[in-house]
Amino acid sequence: MEHNNNLIKMANDIGAFFEAMPDQQQAAKDAASHIQKFWESRMQKALLAYIKTDGDGQLKPVMREAIKSLN
Amino acid sequence: MDTISLHDTDFGTPLRTSETEVTLTIDGFEVTVPAGTSLMRAAMDAGTQIPKLCATDSLEPFGSCRLCLVEIEGRKGYPASCTTPAEAGMVVRTQSPKLAELRRGVMELYISDHPLDCLTCSANGDCELQDMAGAVGLREVRYGFEGKNHLAAVKDTSNPYFTYDASKCIVCNRCVRACEETQGTFALTISGRGFGSRVSAGESQQFMESECVSCGACVNACPTATLMEKTVIDAGQPDHSVLTTCAYCGVGCSFKADMKGSEVVRMTPWKDGKANEGHACIKGRFAWGYATHKERMLNPMIRKSISDPWQEVSWDEAINYAASELRRIQTKYGTDSIGGITSSRCTNEETYLVQKLVRATFHNNNTDTCARVCHSPTGYGLGQTYGTSAGTQTFKSVEHADVILVMGANPTDAHPVFSSRMKRRLREGAKLIVIDPRAIELVNGPHVKADYHLQLRPGTNVAIVSALAHVIVTEGLLDEKFISERCDTEAFNSWREFVARTENSPEALEISTGVSAELVRGAARLYATGGNAAIYYGLGVTEHSQGSTAVIGIANLAMATGNIGKEGAGVNPLRGQNNVQGACDMGSFPHELPGYRHVSDNATRNLFEKAWGVTLRADPGLRIPNMFDAALEGSFMGIYCQGEDIVQSDPNTQHVTAALxxxxxxxxxxxxxxxxxxxxxxxxxxxxxxxxxGTFTNAERRISRVRKVMAPKAGLADWEVTVKLAKAMGYDMPYNHPSEIMDEIASLTPTFKGVNYEKIDRLGSVQWPCNDETEEAGTALMHIDHFVRGKGRFIITQYVPTDEKVTKRFPLILTTGRILSQYNVGAQTRRTENVRFHDEDRLELHPHDAEELGIQTDDWVGVSSRAGETVLRARVTERMQPGVVYTTFHFPESGANVITTDNSDWATNCPEYKVTAVKVVKVMQPSKWQEEYKTFNDNQIHLATDRVIGAALSAGK
Structure with a gap:
């Protein structure tokens, strides 16, 4: 549980950077790309699994969009 | 063994450069030199050594010893050749009966007040006074020792590394000038007048009581035994010398290891070393005794459980045990259940091999380096904006800077040799902007003062950078030509619109940063319009939740003002450890192969797959903090950790130890x-x-050789151990010498294509990129005509306050850092006499906070955060701002990282060491963690001391 909270926080930290970008569609793509490039598969899978069961309500909007392309 | 001359040629006065040359005649021979060259140096160029004592080529000429007199046709008198510049058509005589008489007279006077103990003197064999007595033909001293003299002067032995013997001082001023010109500390002076003149540290204090920083520049400059290394006094003069590179900070100073057989007698800075140009600091110059410290562990050991006593075994047994355990874990928990970490204290070749071991033998990308916890945001930030992760300049470039902006760095303590070069430029008139929560020494030093000190609240770097950018954009200070030619227009327009918003003005952000808008505006104007402006930054920028954003913001500032791609400007990350740059270059990060190429890049991966004969993974591995999380989850169960002390250096100690x-x-x-x-x-x-x-790569991208001066005390060099471990795991790495590892790196990495040991040996060092498209020695200055990525990319940097906020429970902010005499986790420097300069980590706090909390200097104070609690002694100082406390992490028992949290940079997971919300209270006893640490530590020391010899373990749990 603690680990999942940490992943959500890390994802939202990424989102805090990208949500300032003028083109939010591109920002979501860039945020997704960031996770793909830097997060090990266990982390990506854990985040996706958490969202599947608990929903993406805790995520910033830009990350909700980003996560869609990780599925 | 590659030895070099013990004694460097001393040209007497510094090299001058000029587009104008002058031709003159010296002793009948024509010589042509750059205008401004001294007659002494011109004579050296012509092959003639003029006797000298007060002159040396690292210092400006002084003209006091009167030994270097010459005759110039058509001129009266006997001018000093060190202070007389060569002029076209001059006819100079360096030898004549009159000159010989004068010089002998001068020498006679010197020797009349000098102990005649040459045979037992520590400088015997390396004494310029002795040499000059021989050179001038001194045959008698008519003045006895009956008159007043200094022979009975008391020797100052207070410094642990060198002595000051005033009886041998000839008052040549070289030490005083070295302290001023080379080091920039001004700790030495000549006290008294006439006969009473003597070198004096501070205000006629012992060296240890003075402001001397033990850089050794004075000892280097001394022509006699007046200032002498204690190791030379003990061991005698060295018999050979080997060129190598310092193993401490990211300046990467070149040193001569002066040897006697296989024993180091002293380390002296190499005058031709481009990173340091003959200068050093207390660590590199003197703190090398750890290498032979009695606590060195020289035998491999194994144990099944950390509660078991260690068992001392052979190399093969230890490596086979490690290999079988790591393979067992992979079988049980999966391929991705193990990984490797290297330290930035390792060589390029060692870090390259460990990432190769992980990728080719562990079959995953779980490789990381301690750069994760320091400069990984530099990699991300400069990579995104400029296209590569590296400082843009040489250190020498600072000589051309008109404005120097130091942000989140304290070079006086952490990069002292570069600091000296910077201070020299500042004394010449360059302006200084310091952005730091603390009043670091540069802010208000005795000889250097900041024109602007933006004393921001910790965690607000991005706000400050945005505010500076706002001023530059809204006051019309942009370098529009540079931007239109060199940068991506669309990205620039977005950035300009963003920073121009009122919310990013200094006035709007003042409430967050705590810095007055007026100061920010002044600093921005100075940076943008003051001429060549160079940014130097350190971990005070990177070790934040917005570390990468701040690096991006800095890169934006340099592009916006055209301060990139030219001398005296640029963006310069000051790397903490000696090989941070190299460790990053070598593909130590889990997401990229050597040369900063992502593991998902098929062409790059195919290249390595072909060379290594394995299939490589295209998905990124775990970063260090992720490894800890995975360990606690039960999916990461084995680690190979080369040279890195993650327990002491990584944040949230209890989290790390739980993971291990x-x-x-x-x-x-x-x-x-x-x-x-x-x-x-x-x-x-x-x-x-x-x-x-091996090789180290410093913060300038300079690759320098590390050379073996003695056999490995435990029998194997580190690279050989990794090779053995790989072999035990079924993968051959058939290298005979680290040069072959570098050859492999060069063959697989375009930016290293031209790097090899033969070239480094010949040129002294090279700077990457170094290939067919660069100079032979590589690239000194980056991004001259275009950025590595093509067009420079401005990126919006939204300030996001850290989650580490002060609360009623934790009302203060802790920030951490380093001190001059200690290095990183202190494993090396704590095992030297440097502990006499700093023997414990202290908590610094402002007098206002101290008064409110009832705390005085030396009181024990408990420091607690949401991560843990420790107890330190207090130091009350106005260097701090109210509300902010500070400590270092050089001693394990201090537990500085027990308090720091696992909050980290959004892009790289670099920990936020610089901002932790804490509570500070006066206490009377150690913290619970410290009590537990003592018990655990005592037990572990006992388990190592009482180790069993020879009984091998079988693998498997």
């Missing part, structure tokens, strides 16, 4: 039983930088 305790096989390779080794199951003895060949 959860692992089934921790392999530590180190010089000492470090804090991480106390959680290890396999200990592999490391080799010090004196015991192996």
């Amino acid at each position: 305790s959860a692992m089934e096989c921790v392999v530590v390779q180190d010089l000492f039983l470090n804090e991480t080794a106390k959680y290890a199951h396999v200990f592999l003895p490391g080799a010090s930088f004196l015991e192996k060949d």
Whole structure:
């Protein structure tokens, strides 16, 4: 549980950077790309699994969009 | 062995450069030199050494000893050749009966007040006074010792590394000038007048009581035994010298290891070393005794559980045990259940091999380096904006800077040799902007003062950078030509619109940063319009939740003002450890192969797959903090840790130790039983930088050789250990010498294509990129005509306050840092006499906070955060701002990282060491963690001391 909270926080930290970008569609793509490039598969899978069961309500909007392309 | 001359040629006065040349005649021979060259140096160029004592080529001429007199046709008198510039058509005589008489007279006077103990003198064999007596033909001293003299002067032995023997001083001023010109500390002076003149440290104090920083510049400059290394006094003069590179900070100073057989007698800075140009600091110059410290662990050891006593075994037994355990773990928990970490204290070749081991033998990308916890945001930020992760300049470039902006760095303590070069430029008139929560020495030093000190609240770097950018954009200070030619227009327009918003004005952000808008506006105007402006930054920028954003913001500032791609400007990350740059270059990060190429890039991966004969993974591996999380989850159970002490250096110590305790096989390779080794199951003895060949890459991208001056004390160099471990795991790495590893790196990495040992040996050093498209020695200045990525990319940097906020429970902010005499986790420097300069980590706090909390200097104070609690002694100082406290992390028992949290940079997971919300209270006893640490540590020392010899373990749990 603690680990999942940490992943959500890390994802939202990424989102805090990208949500300032003028083109939010591109920002979501860039945020997704960031996770793909830097997060090990266990982390990506854990985040996706958490969202599947608990929903993406805790995520910033830009990350909700980003996560869609990780599925 | 590659030895070099023990004694460098001394040209007497510094090299001058000029587009104008002058031709003159010296002793009948024509010589042509750059205008401004002294007659002394011109004579050296013509092959004639003029006798000298007060002159040396590292210092400006002084003209006091009167030994270097010459005759110039058509001129009266006997001018000093050191202070007389060569002029066209001059006819100079360096020898004549009159000159000989004058010089003998001068020498006679010197010797009349000098002890005649040459045979037993520590400088015997390396004494310029003795040499000059011979050179001038001194045959008698008519003045006895009956008159007043200094022969009975008391020797100052207070400094642990050198002595000051006033009886041998000839008052040549070289030490005083070295302290001023080379080091910039001004700790020495000549006290008294006439006969009473003597070198004096501070206000006629002992050296240890003065402001002397023990850089050794005075000792280097001294022509006699007046200032002498204690090691030379003990051992005698060295018999050979080997060129190598310092194993401390990212300046990467070149040193001569002066040797007697296989014993180091002293380390002297190499005058031709481009990073340091003959200068050093207390660490590199003197603090190398750890290499032979009695606590070195020299035998491999294994144990099944960390509660078991260690068993001392052969190399093969230890390596086979480690290999079988790591393979067992992979079989049980999966391929991705193990990984490797290297330290930035390792050579390029060693870090390259460990990432190769992980990728080719572990078959995953779980490789990381301690750059994760320091400069990984530099990699991300400069990569995104400029296209590569590296400082843009040489250190020498600072000589051309008109404005120097130092942000989140304290070069006086952490990069002292570069600091000296910077201070020299500042004394010449360059302007200084310091952005730092603390009043670091540069802000208000005795000889250097900041024009602007933006004393921001910790965690608000991005706000300050945005505010500076706002001023530059809205006051029309942009370098529009540079931007339109060199940068991506669309990205620039977005950025300009963003920073121009009122919310990013200095006035709007003042409430967050705590810095007055007026100061920010002044600093921005100075940076943008003051001429060549160079930015130097350190971990005070990167070790934040917005570390990467701040690096991007800095890169934006340099592009916006055209301060990139030219001398005296640029963006310069000051790397903490000696090979941070190299460790990053070598593909140590889990997401990229050597040369900063992502593992998902098929062409790059195919290249390495072909060379290594394996299939490589295209998905990124775990970063260090992720490894800890995975360990606690039960999916990461084994680690090979080369040279890095993650327990002491990484944040949230209790989280790290819990993770290590959860692992089934921790392999530590180190010089000492470090804090991480106390959680290890396999200990592999490391080799010090004196015991192996390799290369380090400093903050200028300069690749320099590390040369073996003695055999590895434990029998194997570190690279050989990794090769053995790979072989035991079924993968051959058939290298005979580290040069072959570099050849492989060069063959696989375009930016290193032109790097090889033969070239480095010949040129002294090279700077990457170094290939067919660069100069032979590589690239000194980056991004001259275009950025590595093509067009420079401005990126919006939204300030996001850190989650580490002050609360009623934790009302203060802790920030951490370093001190001059200690290095990183202190494993090396704590085992030297440097502990006499700093023997414990202290908590610094402002007098206002101290008064409110009832705390005085030397009181014990408890510091607690949401991560943990420790107890330190207090130091009340106005260097701090109210509300902010500070400590260092050089001693394990201090537990500085027990308090720091796992909050980290959004892009790289670099920990936010610089901002932790804490509570500080006066206490009377150690913290619970410290009590537990003492018990654990005592037990682990006992388990190592009482180790069993020879009984091998069988693998498997």
